[in-house]
Each structure stands twice: as structure tokens, then as C-alpha cells.
Amino acid sequence: MIAPQEELPLLELFTRLREAGLPLGIDEYRLVLKALQAGFGTADEEALAEMCCILWVKSSDEEHLFKYHFQQVMAKLHDFKPAVVNEKTRDQTTVASDSKVPKIETKDKSPELLNTTSASSELMQVEDEMQVAEAVQITAQNSEDIVINRFTQTDEYFPVTRRQMKQSWRHLRRFIRQGLRTELDIEATIEQVGQLGILLEPVLVPRRINKTELFLLIDHRGSMTPFHALSQRLAETAVRGGRLGKASIYYFHNCPTNYLYHDQTRQQAQTVTDFLAQLREHSAVLIFSDGGAARGGFSVERLELTDKFLTQLKQRVRYVAWLNPMSTERWFDTTAEEIARLVPMFEVSRQGFDRAIDVLRGRGSYAQLK
Numbered sequence: 001m002i003a004p005q006e007e008l009p010l011l012e013l014f015t016r017l018r019e020a021g022l023p024l025g026i027d028e029y030r031l032v033l034k035a036l037q038a039g040f041g042t043a044d045e046e047a048l049a050e051m052c053c054i055l056w057v058k059s060s061d062e063e064h065l066f067k068y069h070f071q072q073v074m075a076k077l078h079d080f081k082p083a084v085v086n087e088k089t090r091d092q093t094t095v096a097s098d099s100k101v102p103k104i105e106t107k108d109k110s111p112e113l114l115n116t117t118s119a120s121s122e123l124m125q126v127e128d129e130m131q132v133a134e135a136v137q138i139t140a141q142n143s144e145d146i147v148i149n150r151f152t153q154t155d156e157y158f159p160v161t162r163r164q165m166k167q168s169w170r171h172l173r174r175f176i177r178q179g180l181r182t183e184l185d186i187e188a189t190i191e192q193v194g195q196l197g198i199l200l201e202p203v204l205v206p207r208r209i210n211k212t213e214l215f216l217l218i219d220h221r222g223s224m225t226p227f228h229a230l231s232q233r234l235a236e237t238a239v240r241g242g243r244l245g246k247a248s249i250y251y252f253h254n255c256p257t258n259y260l261y262h263d264q265t266r267q268q269a270q271t272v273t274d275f276l277a278q279l280r281e282h283s284a285v286l287i288f289s290d291g292g293a294a295r296g297g298f299s300v301e302r303l304e305l306t307d308k309f310l311t312q313l314k315q316r317v318r319y320v321a322w323l324n325p326m327s328t329e330r331w332f333d334t335t336a337e338e339i340a341r342l343v344p345m346f347e348v349s350r351q352g353f354d355r356a357i358d359v360l361r362g363r364g365s366y367a368q369l370k
Contacts, residue, residue, distance in 0.1 A: 009036060010052070016069040022062055031055045045074060159349045162237055168350075168357050169242030174282060175208040183207045211245040212284060214238060214360075215275075219289030220251045220264055227325045230348065231288055234323075250275065254289075255305040272309070279316040284360040286321050291336030291345070293326040302335050310342050321359040323348055 010032060018024050032055055035041060041051030049070050057063045160168075181204035188203035216238055218224075218231045238247045250260040250270070260275050262268040279285070291306070292299055313320055322345040324336060331337045331345075339345060344359045346352035 008033070013052070013069060013073045016073065017056065017066060020065045020069060022056065022065065024056060028056055160353050162233060162241075164350055165233065165237040165353070166241035168353050169238055169244065171354075171357050172212050172214065172242065172244060172284065172360055173210050174212045174245075174361075176211045177206040178209050178211075179206045181206055209245065210243060211282070213246045213248075213280065213282065214242070214244050215248050215250065215279070215283060215285045217250050217252060217256065217260065217285065217287045217289075219254065219287075220266075221253055223290055223292075223294035224325075226294075227290070230325060234288060255302055256309050257305055272312070276312055276316050279313075281316075281318060283317045284319040284321075285313060285317055286323060286356060286360060287343070288323045288325070290324055290326050291322070291331070291334070291339045293324060293330045293334045293336035296330070296334055298333065298338075299335050303338050306335075306339055307342055319360045319362055320344070321346065321356040323353065323356055 011029075014024060014029050014032075032052060035051055035055065041048040049067075052070070053063065053066055057066050183205050185203040185205045188205075189199070192203055193199050216235060218235065220228070220231070224231070235249045238244065239249070250262065251264055251266060252260055253266075256272055256275075259269045259271055262270065292302055310320070320343055322339065322343050324331065324345055325348045326336070328347050331340060336345070344356070346356045
């Protein structure tokens with residue numbers, strides 16, 4: 001009796017992919033065999049790869065692994081000597097003729113496809129599913145322990161992804177018509193035609209411009225060090241993907257006292273007085289800080305300094321919100337709990353971020369912590 005590994009097609013590719021971490025089992029292997037029996041993937045290597053990819057691959061990372069191992073298996077088969085290939089081709093043609101299976105032209109086809117065609121012919125006569133299971137089990141037992149890594153490496157911050165941040169920033173809009181008259185005012189034009197009885201010229205209006213001014217104040221270093229990547233993403237999406245009228249980024253440590261900084265290294269300073277002087281009534285200020293919740297302590301000094309800054313800030317702008325990277329339950333019995341009573345504060349999640357944007361739009365004034 002021929003060993004199961006030699007009877008079944010694509011077993012080497014299947015084994016390689018399992019060892020590479022793809023979550024493949026007997027059911028997935030049987031799907032490919034049934035597809036081959038039905039005639040799918042037998043036209044050429046590209047068709048075979050596409051068929052296997054559809055049935056076995058579920059992500060872009062798995063697709064890269066599949067392409068690599070598929071090419072390795074194909075290259076290994078192409079390295080066979082021509083004499084051996086011709087002999088196999090002749091034997092397969094004989095088997096196909098004896099089993100009364102219609103001949104499939106083998107011109108310009110790879111040895112792997114020839115093996116696939118021959119094995120598919122045999123499988124059409126073999127209905128024993130235990131043979132498939134036995135082949136897969138033997139392959140797994142003969143190989144070393146298969147390490148399946150089901151985790152995908154990514155730099156996304158899953159509570160709020162880059163795409164979600166951009167979507168939320170774009171809701172922060174205050175449109176004002178400004179500039180040259182370039183847009184058609186349909187209602188005014190129709191009304192003018194109704195009054196004059198003739199269209200002399202269309203009524204044009206200036207286009208709408210988002211005049212929102214966002215000032216993002218980021219607590220940097222200290223207990224906020226683990227959240228540097230998140231703060232950088234907030235700044236990046238606000239400036240590049242938010243489609244805001246203006247987005248300015250400032251940095252501070254624990255609480256803005258005398259200076260705010262334009263850079264993370266705190267070399268380009270601006271006094272808090274000058275910062276407050278540039279704010280307008282329609283400006284929006286978003287503060288990103290843990291408020292002392294990361295270390296879980298309570299600081300009277302930090303609370304007093306924060307209260308003083310927020311009081312000055314509220315005298316200049318109407319829309320102020322606070323994003324806290326720590327979850328709500330971590331605020332209790334910390335300085336953050338008291339700060340949340342002074343300004344609308346929200347945790348960094350999709351819902352919390354959207355609520356903070358609502359506050360900056362003037363559509364909410366509530367804090368997440370009650």
C-alpha cells in the first residue's frame with residue numbers, strides 16, 4: 001500500500017503552512033481535495049494558488065506566508081530532472097487512461113499540477129475520509145511541535161484606531177462661508193427667477209470653510225511615558241487627517257504652569273499667557289493627560305494648579321474637554337477624580353473619544369465620571 005503522503009496532493013504545502021502558523025486542519029485540507037475533484041485549480045499554477053488561497057487564507061499576513069511557501073514548493077518540484085519528470089508524466093498518462101478519466105493536456109504545466117491531476121483521478125474513486133485524516137495526523141506526528149501564532153503584530157491602539165480617530169476628528173466642524181463667490185445658491189437662484197421671470201445670472205455664494213481651531217495639549221513624560229505612541233497618534237490624525245481649519249499641538253508635564261511647548265523635547269517654549277491670548281471664543285481645547293490616575297495617587301498641589309489653569313482657560317474659550325488614557329475605574333481616589341468635576345473628562349475609547357468631540361462641538365457638557 002502506498003503511504004498516504006504519496007497519494008494525496010498538496011500535502012507538503014499543507015504541512016508547511018501548518019508549521020508556519022496557519023490554523024489549518026483536516027476540514028480545510030478536505031475542502032481543497034474536493035475542489036480539485038471538481039476541476040478547480042487544475043488549469044495552471046496561478047489557478048492552483050488562487051484556489052488554495054481562497055480556501056486557506058484569511059488575512060494579509062497569512063497571504064504573504066502562503067505565497068512564500070507555495071513558491072518554495074513549486075521551485076522544489078521544478079528542480080526535478082527532465083527525465084524524471086517525463087517518466088512521471090508517462091506513468092500518469094497511463095493511469096489516467098486505465099481509469100477511463102478524460103486526459104488533461106500536460107503541456108506547459110508544472111510537475112505539481114501533474115501530480116494533482118493524477119491524485120484527483122484516484123480520489124474520485126476513493127471515498128474513505130479516514131485516509132485524509134490519517135495522512136494529516138501522520139504528517140503532524142512526524143514533524144516537530146507546530147507553533148501556531150494566532151496573534152497579528154500591529155501598532156494600532158485598538159480602543160481607538162487611526163481610522164476611527166480621523167472619522168471622529170472630522171465631526172469637529174464649524175463651517176463659515178468665506179472667500180470668493182464660487183458656489184451656486186440654488187434656492188436663491190430659483191427665488192430670483194420667480195421674481196424676475198427670467199434667469200439673468202445665477203446667485204453665487206462663498207464656499208463653506210471649516211474654521212475650527214483645535215488646540216491639543218498633551219501631557220508628556222513621567223507617568224504618561226507608556227502613552228507616548230497614543231499621544232503621537234492623536235496629534236498626527238488631528239493635523240493630517242482631521243480636515244480641521246487649524247490644529248496646534250502643545251506639550252506640558254503634569255500641569256501647564258508657566259510654559260507650554262511646541263515640541264516633545266520642550267525646547268520651543270511659549271508662555272501660558274501668550275497661549276491664552278491667541279485663543280478665540282470658537283476655539284476648541286482638548287487636554288490629553290492621566291491626571292494622576294496612572295500612579296493612583298492624590299496630589300493637592302496638582303489639583304490646585306490644574307484648577308487655576310482651567311479657570312484661566314474657560315475665561316477665553318467655551319469648549320474644553322479632557323481625554324484620559326486610564327480607564328474610568330482607575331480615576332477613583334486620585335487627582336483625576338477631582339479634575340473630572342472641573343472639566344468634562346472621558347477615557348480613551350471610541351465612545352469616550354466621540355463624547356469628547358461632542359463637547360468640543362458644543363453639543364455636550366457632561367463628564368464620563370458621575
